[in-house]
Amino acid sequence: MTRLINNDICEISSRLNGYNRNLQSTTGHSLLEIAARAYCADEIKLTHQIKTFSIHVIPVTSGQGIIKNFSETVCNILKFLGFKALVTIESDTFGLASALEKKADAIMMADDERFIGVNLNTRKVTDNSDATGRIFAAALSLMNGGIRDANVMVMGCGPVGEGAAKKLLGLGARLSLYDSDLPMAYSLKEKLTNGLVGQSRIQIVDDFASHVLKCPYILEATPSEETIPDELISDHLRVSAPGVPLGISKNGRKILKNRLVHDKLELGVAAMAVNLVLN
Ligand code: 2YC
Numbered sequence: 483m484t485r486l487i488n489n490d491i492c493e494i495s496s497r498l499n500g501y502n503r504n505l506q507s508t509t510g511h512s513l514l515e516i517a518a519r520a521y522c523a524d525e526i527k528l529t530h531q532i533k534t535f536s537i538h539v540i541p542v543t544s545g546q547g548i549i550k551n552f553s554e555t556v557c558n559i560l561k562f563l564g565f566k567a568l569v570t571i572e573s574d575t576f577g578l579a580s581a582l583e584k585k586a587d588a589i590m591m592a593d594d595e596r597f598i599g600v601n602l603n604t605r606k607v608t609d610n611s612d613a614t615g616r617i618f619a620a621a622l623s624l625m626n627g628g629i630r631d632a633n634v635m636v637m638g639c640g641p642v643g644e645g646a647a648k649k650l651l652g653l654g655a656r657l658s659l660y661d662s663d664l665p666m667a668y669s670l671k672e673k674l675t676n677g678l679v680g681q682s683r684i685q686i687v688d689d690f691a692s693h694v695l696k697c698p699y700i701l702e703a704t705p706s707e708e709t710i711p712d713e714l715i716s717d718h719l720r721v722s723a724p725g726v727p728l729g730i731s732k733n734g735r736k737i738l739k740n741r742l743v744h745d746k747l748e749l750g751v752a753a754m755a756v757n758l759v760l761n
Contacts (some may be wrong), residue, residue: 483595483611483639483705484495484545484705484725484726484727485549486549486552486726486747487549487592487717488549488550488551488552490551490726490746490747491549491551491553491555491746491747492550492551493740494555494558494559494745494746494748495551495554495555495558495559496556498559500705500750501513501745501748502562504740505621505743505759506536507740508740508742509621509624509625509627509743510535510624510625510627510741511624512688513562513563513748513749513752514528514529514563514564514752514756516617516620516621516624516749516752517563517617517660517749517752517753517755519620519623519624520613520616520617520619520620520649520753520756520757521616521753521756521757521760523756523760528756528759528760529564530561531678531759532564532565532755533564533566533757534566535565535566535587535588535758536565536567536568536586536588536659537560537565537566537567537586537587537588537589537590537599537755537758538567538568538569538570538580538581538586538588538589538590538725539553539556539557539560539567539568539569539570539578539589539590539591540553540569540570540573540574540578540581540589540590540591541553541569541573541574541577541591541712542573542574542591542592542593542667543573544552544574544593544594545593545594546594546601548573552592553562554569555747556569556590556707556747556751557569559747559751559755560590560746560751560755561754563748563752563755564666565755566670567644572617575685577591577604578591579614580719581645582602584748585602586601586602586727587593587601587603587758588600588601588602588755589602590751590754592610596609596610596611596626597609597610597611597750597754598610598754599754599755599757599758600758601648601758601759603649604761606757606758608751608753608754608757608758609641609754610754611640611641611645612641612642612644612645612752613645613750613754613757614642614643614645614724614749614753615641615642615643615645615646615647615648615649615701615703615724616645616646616648616649616753617749617750617752617753618642618646618651618701618703618722618723618724618743619645619646619647619650619653619701619706619747620648620653621722621743621749622650622699622720622722622743623650623653625722625741625743626699626720628653628654628701629650629653629654629655630653630654630655631654631655631656632655632656632698633655633656633657633658633696633697633698633699634650634655634656634657634658634697634699634700634701635657635658635659635660635687635693635694635697635699635700635701635724636650636658636670636701636703637660637661637690637700637701637702637703637704637709637710637725637727637729638660638661638704638705638709639659639660639666639667639669639670640661640703641664642725643659643661643670643701643703644646644673644674644702646703646722646724647659647670647674647701648674650672650701651683651684651745655685655699656683656684657674657683657685658685658686658687658697658718658761659671659684659685659686659687660686660687660688660693660706661704662706662742664686664688664725667686667687667688668686669705671684671686678741691711691714694710694714694718694719695714697719698718698719698720699719699720699721699722700719700720700721700722700723701722701723701724702721702723702724702725702728702729702730703723703724703725704725704729705725705727706725706727706729707724707727707729708729708730708731708734709725709729709730709736710729710730710734710756711731712731712733712734713739715730715734715737715738719738719741720741720742721741721742721744722742722743722744723742723743723744723745724744724749724750726746728744730742730744
């Protein structure tokens with residue numbers, strides 16, 4: 483899991499309106515609408531539930547410690563979506579105690595290993611990796627009005643790729659799983675087809691370059707830069723990239739234009755928050 487730095491997130495809060503407009507033009511839907519689609523939720527009902535749902539974001543000092551602006555940025559994304567959100571004054575245990583004492587509906591907190599949300603009423607836990615994979619898969623589908631029977635390459639078969647793959651299968655896509663560590667791809671296929679019909683809908687790809695030209699969609703969930711070389715970016719390729727850093731060069735982004743969805747925190751936080759509200 484890539485640990486964000488302040489430079490990755492310091493401008494998010496001030497740019498949320500512009501970001502949302504850009505998302506609307508790329509996918510045809512807003513941040514909240516995409517999050518609702520990620521969890522098959524009714525957006526109108528969700529909007530009402532969100533208004534009275536309080537989420538306390540707790541800074542965590544363990545490990546490498548606080549990331550400047552991290553909790554504040556998470557909180558601002560939640561407020562942008564309409565939640566009652568705040569960052570606890572105290573960090574760690576004090577912060578958790580205050581959220582419980584003030585009867586928050588949910589908390590969000592992240593150490594170096596995991597970023598979770600917990601609904602304090604239902605005890606539901608939402609994990610950033612799974613939620614991020616899921617919502618970026620929903621965004622990829624919305625970019626093209628659905629991906630039933632389309633061939634999608636999932637690059638990176640870790641927790642984010644797994645969350646995306648599950649959602650993509652649920653949307654009817656055919657998956658080509660790729661990971662630079664090939665056993666990871668086989669392990670993910672095993673998980674996805676364990677008891678699930680769908681063996682025929684999932685293949686393993688070991689030669690990315692020769693296969694990408696047959697895939698009109700890529701879900702890029704690796705922590706590496708330039709995983710998709712410019713020369714492999716065709717006119718019809720669409721990419722949804724939860725991977726941090728972005729695996730596409732500056733020139734590659736110019737070629738893709740609005741056929742690319744990528745951010746470092748917004749979509750994942752929106753997915754976590756919507757998942758917490760739902761029963
Ligand atoms: O400021 C704080 O409370 C820090 N303990 C936060 C550490 C977050 C570490 N994780 C990341 O930087 C990201 C997550 C947002 C998702 C994957 N990596």
